[in-house]
Amino acid sequence: MEFFVGILNYLVFFAITAGIYAILSLGLNIQWGYTGLFNIGIAGFFAVGAYTSALLCGPPPGPMDWRIIGGFQLPFVVGLLGAAAACGIIALLIGIPVLRLKEDYLAIATLGIAEVIRLILKNESWLTNSVWGLKHIPSPWQVPIQGKIFAFLKTHPLLPAWLQSFISNGYNWFFLALVLLTLGLIYWVSEKSIRSPWGRVLRAIREDEVVAGASGKNVFFFKMQSLVIGAMIMGIAGGFYAHYVKFIDANTFEPLYGTFLIWVMLIAGGSGNSKGAILGSFVIWGVWAGTDLITAYLALSGVRAASLRIIAIGIMLEVILLKRPQGMLGEEKRVSKMF
Amino acid sequence: MTEGSVILEIKKLEKSFGGLKAVDRCSIEVKEGSITGLMGPNGAGKTTLFNLITGFYKSDKGEIWFHEEEITGLPVHKVVRKGIGRTFQIPRELREMTVLENLMLVPDNQKGEYIWNSLFRSRSVRAQERYIQDKALDVLEFLELIDLREEYAKNLSSGQKKLLELAKSLMAEPKLILLDEPGAGINPTLMKKLNRNIEQLRERGKTFFLIEHDMDLITYLCDTVIVMDRGRELVQGTPEEIKKDERVIEAYLGRA
Ligand SMILES: Nc1ncnc2c1ncn2[C@@H]1O[C@H](COP(=O)(O)OP(=O)(O)O)[C@@H](O)[C@H]1O
Numbered sequence: 001m002e003f004f005v006g007i008l009n010y011l012v013f014f015a016i017t018a019g020i021y022a023i024l025s026l027g028l029n030i031q032w033g034y035t036g037l038f039n040i041g042i043a044g045f046f047a048v049g050a051y052t053s054a055l056l057c058g059p060p061p062g063p064m065d066w067r068i069i070g071g072f073q074l075p076f077v078v079g080l081l082g083a084a085a086a087c088g089i090i091a092l093l094i095g096i097p098v099l100r101l102k103e104d105y106l107a108i109a110t111l112g113i114a115e116v117i118r119l120i121l122k123n124e125s126w127l128t129n130s131v132w133g134l135k136h137i138p139s140p141w142q143v144p145i146q147g148k149i150f151a152f153l154k155t156h157p158l159l160p161a162w163l164q165s166f167i168s169n170g171y172n173w174f175f176l177a178l179v180l181l182t183l184g185l186i187y188w189v190s191e192k193s194i195r196s197p198w199g200r201v202l203r204a205i206r207e208d209e210v211v212a213g214a215s216g217k218n219v220f221f222f223k224m225q226s227l228v229i230g231a232m233i234m235g236i237a238g239g240f241y242a243h244y245v246k247f248i249d250a251n252t253f254e255p256l257y258g259t260f261l262i263w264v265m266l267i268a269g270g271s272g273n274s275k276g277a278i279l280g281s282f283v284i285w286g287v288w289a290g291t292d293l294i295t296a297y298l299a300l301s302g303v304r305a306a307s308l309r310i311i312a313i314g315i316m317l318e319v320i321l322l323k324r325p326q327g328m329l330g331e332e333k334r335v336s337k338m339f
Numbered sequence: 340m341t342e343g344s345v346i347l348e349i350k351k352l353e354k355s356f357g358g359l360k361a362v363d364r365c366s367i368e369v370k371e372g373s374i375t376g377l378m379g380p381n382g383a384g385k386t387t388l389f390n391l392i393t394g395f396y397k398s399d400k401g402e403i404w405f406h407e408e409e410i411t412g413l414p415v416h417k418v419v420r421k422g423i424g425r426t427f428q429i430p431r432e433l434r435e436m437t438v439l440e441n442l443m444l445v446p447d448n449q450k451g452e453y454i455w456n457s458l459f460r461s462r463s464v465r466a467q468e469r470y471i472q473d474k475a476l477d478v479l480e481f482l483e484l485i486d487l488r489e490e491y492a493k494n495l496s497s498g499q500k501k502l503l504e505l506a507k508s509l510m511a512e513p514k515l516i517l518l519d520e521p522g523a524g525i526n527p528t529l530m531k532k533l534n535r536n537i538e539q540l541r542e543r544g545k546t547f548f549l550i551e552h553d554m555d556l557i558t559y560l561c562d563t564v565i566v567m568d569r570g571r572e573l574v575q576g577t578p579e580e581i582k583k584d585e586r587v588i589e590a591y592l593g594r595a
C-alpha cells in the first residue's frame with residue numbers, strides 16, 4: 001500500500017509537469033499547428049512568463065540578493081495575467097517587423113529573442129538576480145492548505161503510514177487541479193476558435209497565405225493574433241512552472257527543455273489537433289521521465305545520460321514521422337464545425 | 340451602370356522587373372457585362388497585368404480605375420472587397436482543407452473572424468456560418484462539384500481544381516472576374532462545362548476578363564479581344580477582326 005501511494009504521489013508530480021507542458025504545446029499548436037508560424041524560441045516566452053509571475057507574486061529581494069526590483073507579493077492570478085501580458089507584448093514587438101516578411105524570418109527572430117532573453121536573465125542582476133535566480137516563489141494557497149493538512153495529521157497521529165503519506169501530498173493534488181483546470185480552459189478556447197471562421201482563416205494562412213490574402217483576409221493581422229495568443233498561453237505555462245518549482249534561474253529555460261521537447265510533443269501528438277497536443281505532451285514527458293529512470297538505473301554520468309535521452313527522443317520522433325507523419329492524432333478532416 | 344459602360348480602365352500602366360519592362364504604358368478598357376479576352380505571346384505581360392489589377396504587384400506608374408474609382412496601389416484584400424475576383428494560372432487550392440472549407444473561407448467580413456465573437460457570441464456566428472455554407476453549397480451545385488464537398492482540395496484532379504478556383508472567386512460575389520488561362524490543361528468535357536458556367540454567370544451580370552490562347556475558345560466566348568505584346572496593348576476588336584489582323588499574326592510569329 002505504501003508503495004502504491006508512493007507511485008501515486010509520483011504520478012501527481014508527473015502530471016503537473018506534463019500538464020504544464022501540455023499548456024505550452026497548446027500555445028505552439030495555435031502558432032504552428034493552426035497558422036504555420038515557426039516559433040523556435042518557445043523557451044523565451046516560457047522564461048518571461050515564469051520570471052514575470054515570480055517577480056509579481058514573489059517576496060522582495062533578500063539581503064543576499066542582487067536584484068533591486070520586484071517582489072510585489074500580488075495574488076497568483078495577477079501573476080498569471082501579468083505573465084500572459086508580458087509574453088503577448090513581446091510577441092507583438094517581434095511580430096510587427098517580422099510577420100510581413102517571409103516566414104523564415106520569424107524563426108530567426110524568435111530564436112534570437114529567446115537567446116537575448118536568456119542573456120538578460122543571466123546578466124541583468126538588478127532585475128533577475130542573474131545566476132542566483134529567483135527564490136521562494138510562493139505556490140498559490142500553499143500556506144493555508146499545508147497548514148490545515150499538518151494540523152489534521154497532528155490531531156490524527158494513529159492513521160496508517162500510507163494514508164499519512166497520501167494526505168500530506170494533498171497540496172500537490174490541489175496544484176494539479178489548478179493546472180488541469182487551466183489546461184481545460186485553454187483547450188476549450190483553442191478548440192472553439194479553430195472550428196470557427198477565425199480558425200479557418202488561420203488554417204488558410206498555413207496552407208497558402210497568398211490565397212488567404214486574395215480572399216480579402218488581412219493576413220498580417222491574423223498572424224499577429226495567432227502569435228500573440230500562442231505566446232500568452234506559453235506565458236501562463238511559465239507562470240505555473242515558476243510557482244510550482246519555487247526557484248527559477250536562467251538554466252531552467254534551456255532550448256532543450258524549453259523549446260525542443262515541446263516541438264516533439266506537438267509533432268508526435270498531432271500538429272493541428274488540440275487533443276493531440278495534450279496527448280503528445282503526456283506521452284513524450286512519460287518517455288522523457290522513463291529514460292531518466294533507466295539512465296539512473298544504469299548509473300550513467302549526467303552528460304552521457306542526457307545525450308542518450310535526447311537520442312531516444314530523436315529516434316522516437318523519427319519513427320513517428322516515418323510511420324505516422326500526422327502524429328498520434330492528426331488533424332481532423334473537417335475542422336470548421338460550428339454546428 | 341448602363342449596359343456597355345466601362346467597368347475597368349487601365350491608363351498607361353507600367354511595371355518593371357529589374358531592367359525588364361513587363362508592362363509598358365499599357366492602356367485597356369473592359370466593358371461592363373462583357374466577356375473580354377486577353378491574348379498575346381508568352382511573356383507579353385498578361386499575368387503581370389492581372390497581378391497589378393488585383394494588387395499582388397505594385398505598379399511603377401499609371402492608373403487603374405474600377406467603376407469610376409481609382410484602385411491603383413490598393414492591397415489585395417481591399418481590391419477583392421471592391422468586387423474584383425481572380426483565379427490563378429496555376430490553381431492554388433488550400434490543400435489540407437476540404438472543398439467546402441475552401442469556399443467558406445472566402446466571404447468577406449464574417450462575424451466569426453473576430454475571435455471574441457467566435458468564443459462568446461457563437462449563436463450569431465453560427466447563423467452566419469449556416470448562411471455561408473448554404474451559399475457555398477449552391478456554388479458547388481452550380482459547378483457540379485457538390486459530391487466533392489468534403490474532399491481535401493489536394494485530392495482533386497487538375498481540371499476540378501480549376502473549377503474550384505472559379506467557385507472560390509464566385510463566393511466573393513465579384514462584379515468582375517479575372518481568369519488566367521482557365522482552359523489550360525483541362526479536358527474538353529470539363530472545358531465545355533466551364534464555358535457554360537461562364538456564359539450563365541455573364542447572364543447573371545458578371546463581367547469576365549480572361550487570358551486565353553485557344554482561338555476557338557476565344558471566338559466562342561468573347562465579345563471583345565485585346566492582344567498584348569511586349570507589355571503593351573496592340574490591338575482590340577472582335578474575335579473575327581483579331582484573327583485577320585496582321586499585327587497580331589506578326590506578334591505571335593515574330594516570337595515563335
Ligand atoms: N515576379 C517576377 N519577377 C521577375 N520577372 C517577372 C516576374 N513576373 C513576370 N516576370 C517577367 O515579366 C514578363 C511578363 O511575364 P508574364 O506577365 O507572366 O507574361 P504572360 O503571362 O503574358 O506570359 C516575362 O518576361 C516574365 O519573365
Ligand SMILES: [Mg+2]
Nearest residue numbers: 385386387428
Ligand atoms: Mg501568364
